Amino acid sequence: MEGFAVVDFFFMAVIAATPLLFATLGEILTQKSGSLNLGVEGMMFMGAAAGVAASYIYEATVGDATLGFVSAILAVLIGFLAGALGGLIYSVLTVTFRANQNVTGLALTIFGIGAGNLVGELLGIRAGGFTTVAEDTKRMFSSISIPWLSDIPVIGRLFFSYNFMVYLAIITAIVLMWIFNKTRVGLNLRGVGESPATADAVGINVTRYKYIAAIVGGGICGLGGVFISMADNSGTWIFNCIAGRGWIAVALVIFAAWRPSRAIIGALLFGGLSVLRLYLPIDGIPAQVYNILPFVATILVLIFTSIRQSKEHSQPKSCGINYFREER
Amino acid sequence: MCHGIFFDILTSMSEVSNCAVKLNNISKSFGTVQANKDVCIELRRGEILALLGENGSGKTTLMNMLSGIYYPDSGEIYVDGKEVIIRSPKDAFDLGIGMIHQHFKLVDVLTAAENIILGLKGSVLINRKKLASEIREISDKYGFSLDPNKKIYEMSVSEKQKVEIVKVLYRGADVLILDEPTAVLTPQEADTLFEMLRSMKNDGKAIIIITHKLNEVLSLSDRVCILRKGELVGELETKDASVKSLTEGMVGRSVSLEIQREAGALGKERIIVSSLTCLNSDGLKALDDISFKLHEGEILGIAGIAGSGQKELCEAITGLYPVEGGSITYINDDEPSELCGLTPTQIAKKGVHLAFVPEDRLGMGLVAGLDMIENMMLKSYNNEKGFLINRKLPKSTAERLIDSLEIVTPGVSTPVRRLSGGNVQKVLLGREIDSGPSVLVVAYPVRGLDINSSYTIYNLLNEQRKNGVAVLFVGEDLDVLLELCDRIMVLCGGRLSGIVNAPTATKEELGILMTHMSD
Numbered sequence: 001m002e003g004f005a006v007v008d009f010f011f012m013a014v015i016a017a018t019p020l021l022f023a024t025l026g027e028i029l030t031q032k033s034g035s036l037n038l039g040v041e042g043m044m045f046m047g048a049a050a051g052v053a054a055s056y057i058y059e060a061t062v063g064d065a066t067l068g069f070v071s072a073i074l075a076v077l078i079g080f081l082a083g084a085l086g087g088l089i090y091s092v093l094t095v096t097f098r099a100n101q102n103v104t105g106l107a108l109t110i111f112g113i114g115a116g117n118l119v120g121e122l123l124g125i126r127a128g129g130f131t132t133v134a135e136d137t138k139r140m141f142s143s144i145s146i147p148w149l150s151d152i153p154v155i156g157r158l159f160f161s162y163n164f165m166v167y168l169a170i171i172t173a174i175v176l177m178w179i180f181n182k183t184r185v186g187l188n189l190r191g192v193g194e195s196p197a198t199a200d201a202v203g204i205n206v207t208r209y210k211y212i213a214a215i216v217g218g219g220i221c222g223l224g225g226v227f228i229s230m231a232d233n234s235g236t237w238i239f240n241c242i243a244g245r246g247w248i249a250v251a252l253v254i255f256a257a258w259r260p261s262r263a264i265i266g267a268l269l270f271g272g273l274s275v276l277r278l279y280l281p282i283d284g285i286p287a288q289v290y291n292i293l294p295f296v297a298t299i300l301v302l303i304f305t306s307i308r309q310s311k312e313h314s315q316p317k318s319c320g321i322n323y324f325r326e327e328r
Numbered sequence: 329m330c331h332g333i334f335f336d337i338l339t340s341m342s343e344v345s346n347c348a349v350k351l352n353n354i355s356k357s358f359g360t361v362q363a364n365k366d367v368c369i370e371l372r373r374g375e376i377l378a379l380l381g382e383n384g385s386g387k388t389t390l391m392n393m394l395s396g397i398y399y400p401d402s403g404e405i406y407v408d409g410k411e412v413i414i415r416s417p418k419d420a421f422d423l424g425i426g427m428i429h430q431h432f433k434l435v436d437v438l439t440a441a442e443n444i445i446l447g448l449k450g451s452v453l454i455n456r457k458k459l460a461s462e463i464r465e466i467s468d469k470y471g472f473s474l475d476p477n478k479k480i481y482e483m484s485v486s487e488k489q490k491v492e493i494v495k496v497l498y499r500g501a502d503v504l505i506l507d508e509p510t511a512v513l514t515p516q517e518a519d520t521l522f523e524m525l526r527s528m529k530n531d532g533k534a535i536i537i538i539t540h541k542l543n544e545v546l547s548l549s550d551r552v553c554i555l556r557k558g559e560l561v562g563e564l565e566t567k568d569a570s571v572k573s574l575t576e577g578m579v580g581r582s583v584s585l586e587i588q589r590e591a592g593a594l595g596k597e598r599i600i601v602s603s604l605t606c607l608n609s610d611g612l613k614a615l616d617d618i619s620f621k622l623h624e625g626e627i628l629g630i631a632g633i634a635g636s637g638q639k640e641l642c643e644a645i646t647g648l649y650p651v652e653g654g655s656i657t658y659i660n661d662d663e664p665s666e667l668c669g670l671t672p673t674q675i676a677k678k679g680v681h682l683a684f685v686p687e688d689r690l691g692m693g694l695v696a697g698l699d700m701i702e703n704m705m706l707k708s709y710n711n712e713k714g715f716l717i718n719r720k721l722p723k724s725t726a727e728r729l730i731d732s733l734e735i736v737t738p739g740v741s742t743p744v745r746r747l748s749g750g751n752v753q754k755v756l757l758g759r760e761i762d763s764g765p766s767v768l769v770v771a772y773p774v775r776g777l778d779i780n781s782s783y784t785i786y787n788l789l790n791e792q793r794k795n796g797v798a799v800l801f802v803g804e805d806l807d808v809l810l811e812l813c814d815r816i817m818v819l820c821g822g823r824l825s826g827i828v829n830a831p832t833a834t835k836e837e838l839g840i841l842m843t844h845m846s847d
Contacts, residue, residue: 184449184450184454195435198435202448
C-alpha cells in the first residue's frame, strides 16, 4: 500500500508540475533575451481560455464529426498563440516603445487575467451554464496507456502514462537547453540578454532576438495555461483557474538559475508541495496551511538564491533594462 | 591636397596598393560642437600610425567614423582605393576594419571563444574544438597566449584586451584601431601589447593607435598624426619627432614638462602603519605585513603591478576594507589614535580623505547621474543641521572648483557622467581637497588624462604637499612617480618590497622591486 502511495504521489506531482514547468521555461527564454516579463500569470490565463475556447468552438462547429485529436491540437495551438500574443504585446511596448518592463509585465498580468476570465465566462454563458469539451478531447488530456510500456510495474506508471503535454514540456526543456548551450542562436541570445550593446556592435539584430524570445516564451507560458484548463480541469472553464501559478513560475526561474534542466527539478518540487496534502495528511493541520506551502517555499527560494553568489548562474545582466543604441 | 601631389610624383603601383585606408576632408559636428573638421589621413599597410591629441581633440570621434559608430557629416572614406560607406560596426567589419574600444565590449559570463564568435554567421552548432584551435592559431601567430575557455569575468584587463584583439582578427580585420590601449595596462603588459602590435605590423596589417602618451608614440609608431580641436595640425615620421615637438603640436604652445618639486626635510609623522594584514574574498593575504610611515608635507608614492594590494591599502586606511591584523595609527598634534575599527565616516572626520579613480574611471566617489552640487553634498550634508538640505554652500563650492580647476562643464547642474573623463577626475579630486584634508589618499588620479590635465592634477597635489598635507599617491606611470613623489613605496604581491628615495631612484630600480618576490 505504502509503495503505491509514493508512486501516486509522484504521478500527481508531475501533473501539478507540468504547467509550472511550461511557464518557467517560457519565462527563462524571455529573460535570456534581457526582458523581465512579469506577465506570466496573464499569459497563462490567455492561453488557458483560448485553449478551451478553441476546442469548444471547433466542437460546436463540426458537431458530431468532432475528432478528439484535432480538438486537442487546436487547443494547444491556439493556446500557444494566445500566450504569444501576450509576448508580442509585451515586446511592442517594451522593445519598440521602451515602456518600463516591470510596469508592462504587471499590466499584462492584469490584462490577461481579465481577458481570460472574460472569454471563459462568456463561453460558459453561451453554453448555458458552463463550458466543457467532448469526451474524446478530454481523453486526449488524461492519462494514457502505452501498450507494453505502461504495463511495466511502477516504472510504467511513473514514466509512461502521462498525457502528451507532459512529454511536450520535457521536450521543450531539452530543446531549450540544447539551443542555449550548443547553438549559435543560443549564444547570440545570451549575448543580447547579457550585454545588448556588445551584441549590437557585432551585428546581432537585438530587436529581432528580443521580439522572438518574448513571443515564443509567451507562447510556452500559454501552454502552461492550456494544461491547467484542458488537463487539470478537463476542458472546463473554472473562474480564476491559474490562481497564482504564474507567479510561482517567476520565482522558479530564479530557483532554476535560468537553466531549463533545473527548471524540471524545481517544477517537480513545487508540484509535489502543492499536492502534498492529499498524500501526507496530518491531523490538525488545516488544508489552507498546505495550500500556502508553495508560496512559503517561493519566499525561501528567493531568500536563499539571493545569498548565492554566482556570476554565471544569475539573471542576464540587461534584464529589466530596455536597450537603445546610444546616439551621441 | 593631402594626397594629390604625392600621387602625381610617385605613380608606382606599390605605393598605391599600399594605402589601406584614406580619410578625405572628414568633418563631423555634434550640435554646435565641431568634433572634426576637414581631416585627411592616410593609413598604409604594414605601419603603425599614432593618432595623437589631447582629451576632446576629436581622435576617438574620427576613428568612430571609421568603425561605423558615427557617420561623417561630409568627406569621403576610401578603403583599398575604393570609396566606401560605413554605416554600422558590421559594415566596418565587412571591410576588414576592427576597432578595440577603450571600454571593452565583451560579455562577462561568456568565454573568450564565445565572445570571439558572437554574432558571426555559420553552422547552427558551435564547433568548440575547431574554434579553440583557430584561436590558438591566431594567438600563436602573433606570439601571445589566450585561453579560449576562460570566462571574461575571470580575466585581467590585459587578457580582456587580447580577447578584443583576437575577436577583431578572427573576423578578418587587416586594419586595427586601438583606442588608448595602454590606459589600463601596467608597463609590462603594455610592452607585451607593443610586441604583438609590431608582429601584426610585420604581417602587413595597418594599425592605428589613439593615444596621448608621447613615449608610446615614440617607441611604437612609424608615423604620427596630431589632432588639435578637431583639426589635423601635424603629420610627421616618428623618427623626426621628439617629445617636445609632439607636445607643442598637441597643445599648441610649449609646455613645461617639469614637475616642481621642492626638496625638504620630512615633516612630522602623520600616519604610522605597522604590520598591516588584510585578507581578500578568497581568504588569501591581499596585504601582508605592511609597515610604513607617512609624514606631513610629503607625497609618498605607491608603485606596483596592478593588483599588488594598492586598492586594499588605500581602502584599509580609509576604513573601507576589513583589517585582519596590524594597526594604522593617526597622529594629530602628537596625539596618536587608532584608525582600525573606525567607520569610514569617523576616519573622514579626522581628515583622512580618499580619491580613488577606478579602472572604469567613474565607479567610486562620484554618482554619475547626480550633478556637481549633489556630488559635493555627498560629502558635506552630514555637517549640516536640520531636516532640509542646503544647496547654497555646495553650489558655491562647485562653482569655486570650476573656476580654480578649469573644469569644462555646461554648468553646476549638469550630471557628472556628461563631463569628459579629465573633468570628472578634477571634480573628484577637487572635492576631496576642498574639504581641507590632513591626509589625502589618491589612486590613479591621472588615469586616461592628457598631458595638460595631468599636470593640473600634479600641481594640485604639489600644492597640498606644500600646505602640509600628507599625500599617499598610487600611480601607474613610473616617470611621474619619480618626478612627483618624495619617497616611493613598492608593493609586490601584497608585500612591501621596498621604499626608495624618489630623487635618487631609477626606473630600473623600481622595476626590479615591482617584480621582486622574496620569501
